[in-house]
Every structure is written in C-alpha cells, then in structure tokens.
Amino acid sequence: MSNAVQCTGSNAPDPQRGDELQSSPDMHSGLPKACQFIFFKLGLCSLYPRKITVADLLSINSLSLTNNQPRTDSELWRYFVNKLMMLDVKCRYVRCEHAKEECTIRSANEDDFFSFGEEINESADEKTHIHPMDVHMAVFHCTDDFARERFISKLSACQFALPLLVPNLSTGQIEVPLYALQQIKKIWASNSQTGTEQHVSEYILSSHVRVVSFIRVGTSKISKSQIMNYILNDNKHPAYFSRHCDGNTKTRLLLDGVAEISWYCPGGSKDCIFQECVSLINLHGDANKHPGQLEFIQRISSVIVVLLPEDPREPEIVESVKRLQETQIPLIFLFSGVEHVTSSSDNRIAAKNRNDAELKREIVSKVTCVLHKQNDVQSLESHIDTAIKSGLITTTER
Known part of the structure; x- marks a missing residue:
C-alpha cells in the first residue's frame, strides 16, 4: 500500500517520550495519547481514519507471508488481516515471534524460594505484546465503508462476535x-x-x-x-x-x-x-x-x-x-x-x-x-x- 508509513525501528516512538508522540505530524490531535502509541507500533499512522480499502485487504490476502508469525509489531495487522481473509480462526492469536531463548531449568535458591520478584512487575509490563483485540479494533478503525463490510463478513464467517457499538476514537x-x-x-x-x-x-x-x-x-x-x-x-x-x-x-x-x-x-x-x-x-x-x-x-x-x-x-x-x-x-x-x-x-x-x-x-x-x-x-x-x-x-x- 503506497500510503502506508513504516513506524518501526528508529521511527517508532518511545512510550516515555510523550512530547515527541504528541508533536508527530502523522497523528491526529483528537486521538488519546495511548491510542496514538498503538497506531504507531502497528504502523497504521497514515491509515487512520478509514483509509484501508477493499483493494488493500485483497492485496494483503494475496501476499505470500512465508513466516508463521510476524517479527515486528508493524507486521501484526497485515498477518491478522491475511489470516482473517482466509477464514483462519486463529487470526486473533497472531503475535510477534521473538528469538527463542535457550530452555534451561535450574533449582530455585532456597533463600529466595518464596520470592517471585513482584517489585519488577512494572518493567515486565512495559515489554508486553500488543493485545490481540487492539490489533483487531485498530484495523476496524482504519477501514473505509466497503472494507469494513468485508471485514465484518469475515468475522461473521469465523463465528466471532461483531462490533455493534464502537466509540469514535477522535x-x-x-x-x-x-x-x-x-x-x-x-x-x-x-x-x-x-x-x-x-x-x-x-x-x-x-x-x-x-x-x-x-x-x-x-x-x-x-x-x-x-x-x-x-x-x-x-x-x-x-x-x-x-x-x-x-x-x-x-x-x-x-x-x-x-x-x-x-x-x-x-x-x-x-x-x-x-x-x-x-x-x-x-x-x-x-x-x-x-x-x-x-x-x-x-x-x-x-x-x-x-x-x-x-x-x-x-x-x-x-x-x-x-x-x-x-x-x-x-x-x-x-x-x-x-x-x-x-x-x-x-x-x-x-x-x-x-x-x-x-x-x-x-x-x-x-x-x-x-x-x-x-x-x-x-x-x-x-x-x-x-x-x-x-x-x-x-x-x-x-
């Protein structure tokens, strides 16, 4: 899609850098900051609102996505759409495939056996992946009328619940x-x-x-x-x-x-x-x-x-x-x-x-x-x- 922008790598905003996110020329001031960050991570900056067409959905459907899972957040929505168009009910469970660490299991230290590191939960939360339904709804907000009809018909064919009432993000x-x-x-x-x-x-x-x-x-x-x-x-x-x-x-x-x-x-x-x-x-x-x-x-x-x-x-x-x-x-x-x-x-x-x-x-x-x-x-x-x-x-x- 020619009008898509890549929001990955050095172009992806840091959640701690609120000023940079707020001043981005690609985003709309009516969007809450947290929502803006999701669209940045997904690479949907220039496609909001309602700029994904049926032709875009079909072009994604025709792509040969060789990897089973996307490797970056900006690829998530394309993989989701690709699987949805093929009526793959696993489309909602798509997430980034990160490098797997070597599997090692060791005996816990007796001194801290009952300590589970609750004090570091915040840093763990910062690294969490994007919620699958945030990907789902971000695509919905970016589709135009005809693409939205195709999107909802595929959800129905997969026996998923359909959006009935949706708050406009702006x-x-x-x-x-x-x-x-x-x-x-x-x-x-x-x-x-x-x-x-x-x-x-x-x-x-x-x-x-x-x-x-x-x-x-x-x-x-x-x-x-x-x-x-x-x-x-x-x-x-x-x-x-x-x-x-x-x-x-x-x-x-x-x-x-x-x-x-x-x-x-x-x-x-x-x-x-x-x-x-x-x-x-x-x-x-x-x-x-x-x-x-x-x-x-x-x-x-x-x-x-x-x-x-x-x-x-x-x-x-x-x-x-x-x-x-x-x-x-x-x-x-x-x-x-x-x-x-x-x-x-x-x-x-x-x-x-x-x-x-x-x-x-x-x-x-x-x-x-x-x-x-x-x-x-x-x-x-x-x-x-x-x-x-x-x-x-x-x-x-x-």
Whole structure:
C-alpha cells in the first residue's frame, strides 16, 4: 500500500517520550495519547481514519507471508488481516515471534524460594505484546465503508462476535457499522405453534429476535466474556475474546466501550439451550463509564445480565444497581463474591467458585423464564433507527 508509513525501528516512538508522540505530524490531535502509541507500533499512522480499502485487504490476502508469525509489531495487522481473509480462526492469536531463548531449568535458591520478584512487575509490563483485540479494533478503525463490510463478513464467517457499538476514537461519538451488519444472514431452526420444525434464513438485523445483554459494573475477577462463550458453545470456540484467551494482556485500550454482538442459532434439537434465535450483546468495560452504550442497551434488551464486583456494597456500586433497578427492564445479577444465594427463585445468582456448567444452566434457566413472558419483539434494525433519530448513536457510513 503506497500510503502506508513504516513506524518501526528508529521511527517508532518511545512510550516515555510523550512530547515527541504528541508533536508527530502523522497523528491526529483528537486521538488519546495511548491510542496514538498503538497506531504507531502497528504502523497504521497514515491509515487512520478509514483509509484501508477493499483493494488493500485483497492485496494483503494475496501476499505470500512465508513466516508463521510476524517479527515486528508493524507486521501484526497485515498477518491478522491475511489470516482473517482466509477464514483462519486463529487470526486473533497472531503475535510477534521473538528469538527463542535457550530452555534451561535450574533449582530455585532456597533463600529466595518464596520470592517471585513482584517489585519488577512494572518493567515486565512495559515489554508486553500488543493485545490481540487492539490489533483487531485498530484495523476496524482504519477501514473505509466497503472494507469494513468485508471485514465484518469475515468475522461473521469465523463465528466471532461483531462490533455493534464502537466509540469514535477522535470524537467519542457512538457509531454503528449499520450497512455492514445489514448484510449478515443467519440460519436457524425453530418450532412453530403446531410443533413442526421450521428452518429460517434471514438478514439477522431486520429479524424480530430477542436481545440478551451482558454488562459489568465495577471490576471483577470473573470473566463475563468467558461466561458468554460457555453459554454459546461451552467455550469450544470463543466468539468473545476473554482474559483467558491466548495472548491476553492487562493492557487493553481499544475494546473498552465497544459492544459486540453474536447470535445463538438453535438447530432444532431439544438439547438447544434456547428454542428461538437470541441476540447476545457484550458491553466491554465498566458500564458506569459508558452511559451512552448502556442507554442503548437498556432500550433494546429483553433482559440484562449484570456482573457485580466481589464487594457490591461499595457506595458507587450500590448507586449503580439502584439506577438499573429503576428501569422497567428485567435484570439478572451475577455476584462475583458470593458462593450461595438462599432463594433460587429471585434474580440473583452466586458466581464465585461455580462450576461452569452449573453457572451456565442457572443463567440460561433464569433468562429463558424472562423471555417466555415477553411477546412484543422488535428488530434490532428498528431500534438502531430510533436511536439514530434521537441522536444517541450514529452510523459509520459516509
């Protein structure tokens, strides 16, 4: 690509040199500094925003990338795109291949056997690799409308969750890749009122499908994304990237505030956890910090599953729960720090030290109970149209 710049070697900025990063002529002042650094490391400086075209994606797809793994950060996004275009589900786990050190194992010194060097954690964090979903989202922010449609269609073919709500990095405005999502088709089997099995093939955004949303309030040691992966397919194929996925790091910047969507499409078997197609939305990050996304989710959801921190009695958490309960939306609360709830009939679920299968069964049972009581279902497309007209969100298309 002729308009790409190389941000490697001597041209790559040092994270400690904030002044140089801020004054770079290649970057846009509207981007947060931390985000600028990611684009520098990936070599995407001149491609933000929205400068990657379909032709660029296809040219990357035609490249003969002989190495199994990229050797520099600036190669990461090309390898990611190349594998995604080939529908390689391992595309999200691409990372730099550094020289391997000789494997040696020695007996630990008895004097410092129980010392693990906690005091040097900061230097270790500085050398960590780029989070896979930062690569994923950086490419998304750099694609134009037509490339974005191709990008999302490939994500869908790989059975990955799709970006639904994406904060604009420069303006903070909540955007929806509407046209790209309108092209996504899903197939599922459902049972009619007469008991006969019906196979449905529809553009999923215009289909009347119930929405189950998952949000987190505060912080938690439990992974909400992993719970959702277990609900979808017993975590056999992670639609959502969780902290337990290969390549995860503590430094994740571009995914916070993003709401991803996937669909549970039943096959007609009695073993299916839902007998109708259900949309599953995952809001990444603390919902308190993303009020616009939370408002949209409250508008469209049939039920919201709320993951609470280990100590839910903190004043900020208590106030957040009260605000959520003031709405008319059915809520199910997952308590990260509770091992047992006395009553099994209310909307609280203990999530601490729970067997994955048991936790999944209890969540699905309560969600299904709520869904069975609801008859009025609108399409997600109509909800999005209403939110756009009210100014809450906007489309990414130009």
